[in-house]
Amino acid sequence: MLEYLVTSKTRRDLLRLLWSQGREGTAAALAEQAGVAFAGAYKELHAMEAAGLAQAEWRDGRKVFRSVKDHPERTFLQKLFGGEQAMSEKSQTSDSADVSDLKGELAGLGLPVNAAKSSPSDDRPLEPLLASACTLAHRDASVARSLPVLLARYRDELDMRELEHACRSVGQKHTMGFFLELTAQLSGDRALSNAATHFRDKRRKKERQFFDNASAFSRRVAESRSPALAKKWKLLMNLSHESFASTFEKFRDDSLHVHRDLRVSPGD
Secondary structure (H helix, E strand, O other): OHHHHOOOHHHHHHHHHHHHOOOOEOHHHHHHHHOOOHHHHHHHHHHHHHHOOOEEEEEOOEEEEEOOOOOOOHHHHHHHOOOOHHHHHHHHHHHHHHHHHHHHHHHHHOOOOOOOOOOOOOOOOHHHHHHHHHHHHOOOHHHHHHHHHHHHHOOOOOOHHHHHHHHHHOOOHHHHHHHHHHHHHHHOOHHHHHHHHHHOOOOOOOOEEOOOOOOHHHHHHHHHHOOHHHHHOOEEOOOOHHHHHHHHHHHHHHHOOOOOHHHOOOOO
16 A cells, blocks of 8 residues: 555655654654665655654754654554564564575685575675675674675675676675775785775765664764774774774685585586
């Protein structure tokens, strides 16, 4: 029924995030979580604000959107957009399971994180998996800290055009560019640095917090602790360059000369 009442898929996805899942964030962050284009999300969120279906407040220079807490029809809107308690719990459980599955696949590929390892599906390309890892990195510092290890491990197997396409489809192109250049710094691989230039979003002029769930304290610390390279990419994070470097050095031997068997065609 919702598809009939709300014909815009972008609008439906954003309304579900705000009202069903209780999410909040900037237009860029919500666009990434919904898997929609930033321009469309920006337009819809401001239209929702004007219509009283979303409210916004400025936090550290960023406009953060959320559902309207004191809306007179809040209960009805929650039900309309699937926000009953049972559905919310089911959604949270599903999200948690999806994250666990993704971390398991990444750990199976060699990402040094605390997760039960699992083997990726034989027909699942590497590039979309890494794009999903970028999305997860915004919520999980251990994934963010370890991602250069995985990029170094599979750097010779990556199709950069496919990686760019996969990252663009989930709103992670710019983030992947940062990780590619960071991996280049840590490994000395200039080819990765050259590739990173094609991922930069030149429209980004203001610094943004990298972690979606950063506390007020972490956001303040990020102002001074962010690596110079992160600031170059207009990102603020409470993770130092030394933290990335120590993780990479600890696991770098596992990142050299490793090939993913499932990407070798039969008969090669």
